[in-house]
Amino acid sequence: MSRPNRSKESSAITSAIKVIVASDHAAVAARALVVETLASLGYVVQDVGPTGEESVDYPDYAQVVGEAVGSGKSELGVLLCGSGIGMSIAANKIPGVRAALVHDVTGARLSRQHNDANVLVLGGGMMGERLLKDVVEAWTGASFEGGRHQGRVNKITALEGAGRGSSR
Secondary structure (H helix, E strand, O other): OOOOOOOHHHHHHHHHHEEEEEEEEHHHHHHHHHHHHHHHOOEEEEOEEEEEOOOOHHHHHHHHHEEEEHOOOOOEEEEEEEHHHHHHHHHHOOOOOOEEEOOOHHHHHHHHHHOOOOOEEEEEEOHHHHHHHHHHHHHHHHOOOHHHHHHHHEEEEHHHHHHOOOOO
């Protein structure tokens, strides 16, 4: 696996990139590791909680991160809950969000390269420390390839508009 370039030039680029991070109560410890990893890579990290392990509702945190990313206030987001499933479902309801639930390094890399994922979702209770770090490094180290993938991402974006008029 290739590691991100940690030169001074690379650090200057990543330091301008804002990443907003949140979890639910089941992934507080994993979130702390993700925040530490992102900061070590030079990103500007906004950790929006929660601060403790008392029960919280994950859709509330998915909304905060999703709205920040969807509005452009933050370029990227990371969400964690026990499995990642609930956060992924909730985040993908927010316009402008392409949240990818990722379990491995390959999925992390491809979610950025092929799907232009702007929110990484992790199952904090399902991944060890080393894998969490490796996934975050792979996700942030990859970038959208465009080309043949751009049309597909455009179709995903079009689905957002089409869904607003439905009466489900």
